Structures are given as C-alpha cells and as structure tokens.
Amino acid sequence: MKTKMNQGLGALLLLWLLGLATATGQTLNKPTPAANPNLGSTTPWTSACGSENFNEYYVEFTWGPPLVASTNEFILELSNANGSFANPIELDRVSDKNTEFDFLFSFNLPTDTRGDGYKFRVRSTNPEKISEVSDAFSMYYIDYNSPILISKDGNGTIPPSGTIDVCTGAQVTLAAHNVPNADNYIYSWYRSGTKLSSTGPSITVSESGLYFVEMDYGANCSGSANTISNSIEVNINAPQGIAINTPTKTTLCSDDTITLQANNTGNGYTYTWYKDGSIVQPAAVEGATLSVSGSAAGFEGDYQVEVEGDGICLERSAAVTIQSAGSFAVNLDNPTNVILLPSTTETLSVTTDASTPTYQWYKNGTAISGATNATITVSEVGDYHVTVTETGGSCTSVTKTSETTTVVFPQDFAITIDYLNTYEACISTSVELTVASITATDANGNQIDVTDNLKNEFTYQWKKDNTTVDGASGATLSLVDASENGTYSLTATLDTFTVNTIELPVVLNSGENIAISSDGNVLCDGVIITISTDYDLTGKTYEWYLNNTKLDITTASITATEVGNYQLRVNTNGCPIISNEVVITAFDESIVQLDTNSNLVFPEGESKVVNASGADSYAWFDEANNNISTSSSITLSEEGTYVLIASSGNCQISRTVTVSYRDNFDIPNVVTANGDGANDLWVIPNTYSRQANVTVTIYNENGEEVLNQRDYQNNWPSSSLQFSKKNQLFYYKIQEGNKTLRQGTITVIR
Known part of the structure; x- marks a missing residue:
C-alpha cells in the first residue's frame, strides 16, 4: 500500500528555524x-x-x-x-x-x-x-616563437665557424642573447642530441659536443613554437702553456723601455694584451709583442697576453708585474677641506715611503720659505700642497705632489641628523640618531664637508618635541622604547656658532602582540561565529578588518557574517599593531554524499540500502518525523519520503530520498490527447520517469526533436503542442548516459 507524506516536514523546518544549520545543495x-x-x-x-x-x-x-x-x-x-x-x-x-x-x-x-x-x-x-x-x-x-640565438656569455657574437675552443679543465658559458625577458621561460638544452638537465637561459659546459637550445613549452607545444637555436660546437683542447718571456727588467726608470713577448709565436695566432685586466693592445694576428715605456703615465701594473687560433683553446698567461724604479707614495694625513676658526691654527702633514725624501710646501701656488718638513702649521686661509722629491735610488730625482688642502674661515655651519641604522616607522623596535654631516660655508658661499675634523669639536643637546632630553648631549642618541616616540632635533655649538637641525620623526613598534581567535571557522546558515581578543582594548583606538577592508564595527568582539580573513588593528604610541588572521570559510555542502540517486524505484517487497558519507553524525527521519536511524546507512523497504540530517561540526545538511514501488505497466504507445482527462499524457513507468540520470527524447515523423528532457515528469504532450494531422506518429528514445534503455513509437490521437 502506498503512503503519502502529510506530516513531519513542517516539524523539521521548525527545528531549522530554531537555529539548526541546514543545507541542501546543487x-x-x-x-x-x-x-x-x-x-x-x-x-x-x-x-x-x-x-x-x-x-x-x-x-x-x-x-x-x-x-x-x-x-x-x-x-x-x-x-x-x-x-x-x-x-x-x-x-x-x-x-x-x-x-x-x-x-x-x-x-x-x-x-x-x-x-x-x-x-x-x-x-x-x-x-x-x-x-x-x-x-x-x-x-x-x-609568446616567443622565433629561433633562439646563442653565443659565448650571451655577448651577441656567434663564432663565424660555429666553434668555441676551450682549454682542458676550463669552462665556457653559452647563453641566449635575443630573447626579451629571458629568465621568464623554461628551456631545454641539448649536447649532441642528448637532452641536458639545465632549464635556464644559459648553460656552463666543460665537455666537447654540439650544443643547442629550445624553449620548453611542454611535450605537446614545443614543436609548434619553432624556437630551436643555432648550434655551437665546443671543443676541449690541451692548453699551449702560454706565458710571457722573462723581460730584461721589471723595474723601469722614466727613460727605460722594454718589450714583452709571448712564448708561442709564428703560428698565425691572434694575441690580445692586457694591463690590470683591461685591454691595452687589441687583438692582432701575430701581435706577440708589447712595448712598455717608463715615461708613460701609469705604466706600472700587471701585464698578461691572451692567445687564440684554429685548433687551440683560448688561453691567457700569468701576469708579469712592471714597476717604477722611482715609485713612491705621498699620502695626505689631514682632510682636504679644513676649517680655520678665528685666532687658531691648524696642522697639515703628509707621509711618504720614499727612502730619502725632501719637502717643499706651497700656499696658493707659491713656495713657503722654510716650509721643508712633512708637517706645517697654518694660521691663514688658502690652498696648500707639498712636493716630495726622492733623492736616492737607481733613477734620477723624482718629484711627486700631494693633494691640495683648502683652508677657509667659516661663515656658517649646517648639520644634518639621520638614522644611524636601518629604520622603518612602526616596524623597528629601536633606533640610533646621529650627526650625519657637518658642512661649513665660506665667505664665497662655497660649502665644505668638515664632518670628520669637527664632529668631535661641537657640543650637542638633543630635543624631543622641542623639549630638552636630559643627559642627551652626545653626537649619537639611542632610542629603545615606543614610549620615546616623538620628533627629535639637535642643537650644536662650536665657538660662537650655534646650529639647529631639522626635525627627525621616530615611531617605534612597541613589540606587543595581539592575538584574535574565534569559536568556529566554518560559516553556514544558523551558525554564529564570534571573533574576539584577550588584549585589553580599554582606552585604545582599534579597527576590525575583513579582507583588508575596514569594517564599520567598534565593539571589542564581532560576529562573522561573511567568509574571508579577519584582523584587528590597534593603534598604540602612534603605530598600528596588527593581529593574526582568523580565516572564516564557507561550509561545503557537497561533502555529504549518498551512494544512490534521490529517487529510488524498486519492486514492492524488496528493499534498498542507502549509504551516506562525509559527515560526523547522521539522523534519518520518515514522513512522520520519526528518527528511524542514526547510522550512516539505512535500509528502505516502504514507499515514502525520507530525510537525512547530517551534521559536520556546527553545520547540518539535509538530503531527501523518495522511495516508490516500481510501476508494473509497460511503456504506452498510444496517447489520446483529446482533453478528456484520460490518457491525455504519455505516462511511462517510474523506472524511467522522474529520474535525474535518465533522458527522454521524442522526435516527430521528420526526425525533428520535439522533446529532450532529463527527469521526465510524465507531462508530454503539452497543450501548446501543434499537430499537423489528427493521428500523428512520434518516435521516442530513453537513455541513461550513452546507454539506450528503451525506444519505440508513440501514436498521438487528437
């Protein structure tokens, strides 16, 4: 006997309205x-x-x-x-x-x-x-589909013969030189047809072989890109032992000239000469010699020769050092800019490693009588330098001139202060402020950096927010606590000069941590999630944020009504303290699955087992709202509508299963659509009707589709369907997926 649902579902709905979170889902x-x-x-x-x-x-x-x-x-x-x-x-x-x-x-x-x-x-x-x-x-x-060009070090020059010779034990780098933003791609490098492990735009190799590269666009796309590069053959050859023959002398006077010569000549090789790593004689065939003159300015240095040619590897010799016989250094001991205060003197001096030096000091280009020592005391402004002459050694006398020292009276001073170490407002927890520079201005408006020689001569007083900081009288001020946040300046005094600096803001992070937490993380209907903090917000200014957007909420705890990332920001000592994030996600109703469809049809007297999965607990109800099972599985044998309430965390999901006994009649092939209420519709057994996985398709005599419907509701033909004749023939096909279950004809009689 068939039963109908006439009670119980209203009671379930009432439970939902009382706060149970329920969900049905697509x-x-x-x-x-x-x-x-x-x-x-x-x-x-x-x-x-x-x-x-x-x-x-x-x-x-x-x-x-x-x-x-x-x-x-x-x-x-x-x-x-x-x-x-x-x-x-x-x-x-x-x-x-x-x-x-x-x-x-x-x-x-x-x-x-x-x-x-x-x-x-x-x-x-x-x-x-x-x-x-x-x-x-x-x-x-x-996005790149042109042939790649490769060259040594990516320098853009492809060897004319396509060959690079490398000495045994050495390496050479091959790189693409025509690919924009080359690092954005993945590459496949090959040696003599064998794929290598390198995937970047360059490769460093030390083995002989024929090298080329292409873009790696995957197994299915790489071939269509046409990016295969030119090939470069790398040959590994034994080095020739290139060296510079021992020169006649390595220490030169100004009238000396020597010739440096490579030890391997006469083979048509190309030679390039270097001094201190820079080319001094460009590549030339058979350019195996280099002339070095002691009269040339800056001739001193380390000389090397590089040799290349057919059948040999590119090889550079060890360095030969050439020195000046009259070489010595003159070093200025004082700053190049010296401020002379009224009624004072300053001492200028040089040091030298000359063996037997003599000195002569000059002021504004004129020799100063009697100033023939390494040190001179000055009381007048001007430009001072000294000449140092080496009177001993193998060469005739050699004279060198020191740097110029400019001595001026100051008209004014300017002092800048800065952060001594790395500082970021509201991030750094400590900082040191210091005198960064001291600049003197002379009578002509020239500015001179005098930081090094006057920094320790000034006396200092630091101020915070224009108020004197007790005990802060050094060139450096250390701040280690957010309570010291403020605007700092410095007053400096020297003789009759007083200098006030511009202000420098300091906003340190207090180092406090704020933690927020929630009583749940999954949002669904009927569930209230509260987010709060144990941090004392009394008297504080604070803001709640959702996905970095400020919320219009000013309470110490909030109720999450949307999914997303929640944060609390508290302003203290001029800095925001940002809490951890609480992530609220939407409940995924699809986690609860049934192993059958929602409409079950089977013969009367039989039963069907329905298995549910994905939830923490289960409750099955019949039409009378009786709880008939708390298992994930249930055996159904009677017609009716059954409801599963599945719980996952604080959320609940409902699933409905309808049981019908299988109809015993066959698929009709005649419909009398005359509006008399009897046999007006094509009604097929419930094995095929109202099944979400079953598709019913109907065609007219011309093969034109007039109905294509999943979950057929026994509602064809509709009253709006037009018939070309009184008795019309149709064809039907019933399918489940790609499988045809039944097919045949329907005669519709009007």
Missing part, C-alpha cells in the same frame, strides 16, 4: 575540455597551446538541481601550474546560465601560462559552492 560537476564550436570541431582538446594567433578554448560544465538564485554567477577558475588553487585565476564568468544544467565556458590562456599540471574548477556565487576539480592538463602560452 551538485557542481568537474569541468571537462570541449570542442571549439567556432572551428566546427567535434573533438575536445587534450592540451592547450595558446598564442597571439590562436587563444580560444572551451570547457563543458554540468550541474544538478535545485536551481541556483537568479543573481548567481558561475565562475571558471584556473589553478597554478602545480594544480594549486591558493591564488586561482578567473577565466570566465557567466550570469545567464542559471537555468541551464549543461553549458560551455569560453576562455583564453593567460600569457604567463606554462606548465603540465593546470586544473579547472567552477565556483557559484549564490549559493557559494565549488565544483569538483578537473583532471590536470598541459597548458602553455607561446
């Missing part, structure tokens, strides 16, 4: 590749190779009832190359498919797409749901 299936309808193709793509010339792809998406809200949007999202959706990329968004259970998304590959593990998913906005994740796919956007 099923969002994983998206799958689809053929491009604009190309007339019927074959779905298996990998994506997008480019400027072609970048249009489709995926098919199916979902199941109930219907979503009219304001819903379906969003197609792409993972990263490893399949992670931590930062999903939106590919497409549609708002007009809320009544279509099977449709296509169109998308273009982002230009930075490169990898073999990309996945898709679809997200709905109302209700908030996420589909099953798709399979992984190889996807590449080919």
Whole structure:
C-alpha cells in the first residue's frame, strides 16, 4: 500500500528555524575540455597551446538541481601550474546560465601560462559552492616563437665557424642573447642530441659536443613554437702553456723601455694584451709583442697576453708585474677641506715611503720659505700642497705632489641628523640618531664637508618635541622604547656658532602582540561565529578588518557574517599593531554524499540500502518525523519520503530520498490527447520517469526533436503542442548516459 507524506516536514523546518544549520545543495560537476564550436570541431582538446594567433578554448560544465538564485554567477577558475588553487585565476564568468544544467565556458590562456599540471574548477556565487576539480592538463602560452640565438656569455657574437675552443679543465658559458625577458621561460638544452638537465637561459659546459637550445613549452607545444637555436660546437683542447718571456727588467726608470713577448709565436695566432685586466693592445694576428715605456703615465701594473687560433683553446698567461724604479707614495694625513676658526691654527702633514725624501710646501701656488718638513702649521686661509722629491735610488730625482688642502674661515655651519641604522616607522623596535654631516660655508658661499675634523669639536643637546632630553648631549642618541616616540632635533655649538637641525620623526613598534581567535571557522546558515581578543582594548583606538577592508564595527568582539580573513588593528604610541588572521570559510555542502540517486524505484517487497558519507553524525527521519536511524546507512523497504540530517561540526545538511514501488505497466504507445482527462499524457513507468540520470527524447515523423528532457515528469504532450494531422506518429528514445534503455513509437490521437 502506498503512503503519502502529510506530516513531519513542517516539524523539521521548525527545528531549522530554531537555529539548526541546514543545507541542501546543487551538485557542481568537474569541468571537462570541449570542442571549439567556432572551428566546427567535434573533438575536445587534450592540451592547450595558446598564442597571439590562436587563444580560444572551451570547457563543458554540468550541474544538478535545485536551481541556483537568479543573481548567481558561475565562475571558471584556473589553478597554478602545480594544480594549486591558493591564488586561482578567473577565466570566465557567466550570469545567464542559471537555468541551464549543461553549458560551455569560453576562455583564453593567460600569457604567463606554462606548465603540465593546470586544473579547472567552477565556483557559484549564490549559493557559494565549488565544483569538483578537473583532471590536470598541459597548458602553455607561446609568446616567443622565433629561433633562439646563442653565443659565448650571451655577448651577441656567434663564432663565424660555429666553434668555441676551450682549454682542458676550463669552462665556457653559452647563453641566449635575443630573447626579451629571458629568465621568464623554461628551456631545454641539448649536447649532441642528448637532452641536458639545465632549464635556464644559459648553460656552463666543460665537455666537447654540439650544443643547442629550445624553449620548453611542454611535450605537446614545443614543436609548434619553432624556437630551436643555432648550434655551437665546443671543443676541449690541451692548453699551449702560454706565458710571457722573462723581460730584461721589471723595474723601469722614466727613460727605460722594454718589450714583452709571448712564448708561442709564428703560428698565425691572434694575441690580445692586457694591463690590470683591461685591454691595452687589441687583438692582432701575430701581435706577440708589447712595448712598455717608463715615461708613460701609469705604466706600472700587471701585464698578461691572451692567445687564440684554429685548433687551440683560448688561453691567457700569468701576469708579469712592471714597476717604477722611482715609485713612491705621498699620502695626505689631514682632510682636504679644513676649517680655520678665528685666532687658531691648524696642522697639515703628509707621509711618504720614499727612502730619502725632501719637502717643499706651497700656499696658493707659491713656495713657503722654510716650509721643508712633512708637517706645517697654518694660521691663514688658502690652498696648500707639498712636493716630495726622492733623492736616492737607481733613477734620477723624482718629484711627486700631494693633494691640495683648502683652508677657509667659516661663515656658517649646517648639520644634518639621520638614522644611524636601518629604520622603518612602526616596524623597528629601536633606533640610533646621529650627526650625519657637518658642512661649513665660506665667505664665497662655497660649502665644505668638515664632518670628520669637527664632529668631535661641537657640543650637542638633543630635543624631543622641542623639549630638552636630559643627559642627551652626545653626537649619537639611542632610542629603545615606543614610549620615546616623538620628533627629535639637535642643537650644536662650536665657538660662537650655534646650529639647529631639522626635525627627525621616530615611531617605534612597541613589540606587543595581539592575538584574535574565534569559536568556529566554518560559516553556514544558523551558525554564529564570534571573533574576539584577550588584549585589553580599554582606552585604545582599534579597527576590525575583513579582507583588508575596514569594517564599520567598534565593539571589542564581532560576529562573522561573511567568509574571508579577519584582523584587528590597534593603534598604540602612534603605530598600528596588527593581529593574526582568523580565516572564516564557507561550509561545503557537497561533502555529504549518498551512494544512490534521490529517487529510488524498486519492486514492492524488496528493499534498498542507502549509504551516506562525509559527515560526523547522521539522523534519518520518515514522513512522520520519526528518527528511524542514526547510522550512516539505512535500509528502505516502504514507499515514502525520507530525510537525512547530517551534521559536520556546527553545520547540518539535509538530503531527501523518495522511495516508490516500481510501476508494473509497460511503456504506452498510444496517447489520446483529446482533453478528456484520460490518457491525455504519455505516462511511462517510474523506472524511467522522474529520474535525474535518465533522458527522454521524442522526435516527430521528420526526425525533428520535439522533446529532450532529463527527469521526465510524465507531462508530454503539452497543450501548446501543434499537430499537423489528427493521428500523428512520434518516435521516442530513453537513455541513461550513452546507454539506450528503451525506444519505440508513440501514436498521438487528437
């Protein structure tokens, strides 16, 4: 005997209204590749190779009832190359498919797409749901599709013969030189046809072989990019033992000239000469010698020769050091700018490593009588220098001139202060302020840096917010606590001069930590999540944020009504202290699954076991609202509507299962659609009707489709259907997926 649901569901609804979180849900299936309808193709793509010339792809998406809200949007999202959706990329968004259970998304590959593990998913906005994740796919956007050019060190010069000779034990670097933003790509390097492990735009090698490279756009896309480079053959040869023959002398006077010569000559090789690592004689065939003159300015240094040629490796010799016989140093001991205060003197001096030096001091270019020592005391302004003459050694007398010291009277001083160490406002927990520079201005308006010689001569007083800081009288001030935050300046005094600096703000982090917590992290209907902190907010200014957007809330605790990242920011001592994040996520109703569809049909006297999964606990109710099981499984043998309430954390989900006894009549082949209320509709057994996974298709005599419906409701033909004749023949096909269950004819008699 059949029973009907006439009570109980209202009681369940009442329970929900009393605060139980319930959910019923749509099923969002994983998206799958689809053929491009604009190309007339019927074959779905298996990998994506997008480019400027072609970048249009489709995926098919199916979902199941109930219907979503009219304001819903379906969003197609792409993972990263490893399949992670931590930062999903939106590919497409549609708002007009809320009544279509099977449709296509169109998308273009982002230009930075490169990898073999990309996945898709679809997200709905109302209700908030996420589909099953798709399979992984190889996807590449080919934005560089020209042959790569490689050269030594990427210098842009391809060897004319395509060959580079390298000495045994040495290495050579080959690199692409014509690829913009070369580091943005993945490469495949080859040696004599064998793929190497290097994947960057350059490779350093020490083995012989024929080297080339191409862009790695994956197994399916690389060939179409046409990026294979030129080839460079690397040959490993034994070194020739290149050296510079021992010169006749290595210490030169000003009238000396020597010739440096390579030890391997007469073979048509090319020679390049270097001094201190820089070329002094460009590459020349048989240029095996170099002349060095002691009269040339700066001739002193380390000399090398580099040799290259057919059949030999590029080789550079060890260095030969050439010195000056009259070489000595003159060093100025005092700063080059000296401030002379009124009625005072300053001492200028030099040091030298000459063996027997003599000295002569000059003021404004004129020799000072009697100033023939390494030191001189001055009391007048002017430009001072000294000449030092070496009177001993193997060469005739050699004279050198020191740097010039400018001595001036000051008209004014300027002092700047700065942070001594790395400082970031509201991040640093300590800082030192210091005198960064002292500049003197002379009578002509010239500014002279006198920091080194006058920094310790001034007396100092630090101020905070224009108030004297007790005990702060040094050139440096150390601040270690947020209570010292403020604006600092410095007053400096020397003789009759008093200098006030500009102000420098200091805002230190207090080092305090603020922690917030919640009594739940999953948001669903009927569940209240409270976010709070143990930090004392009394008298503090604070703000709550959701996804970095300020909330219009001024209470010490808040109720989370949206998913997202929540934070608390408290302002103290001029700095915001930012708490940890509490992440609230939406409840995923799809976690609860049944192993059967929601409409069960079986013969009377038999039963069906229904298994649920994905929840923490389960409660099954019959039509009378009787709790008939608390197991995840239940055996159903009687007709009726059964409700499962599954709990996961604080959230609950409901699932409905309808049991009907299998109809015993066969599929009718005649319908008398005359409006008399008898046999007006084509009613088929419940084995096929009202089944979400069964599709009913009806065609007219011309083979035209007049009905294509899943979950057929025994409601054809409709009153609006037009008939071309009184007795009309139709054909039907009943399918489950790609499997045909039944097919035949229907005669409709009007």
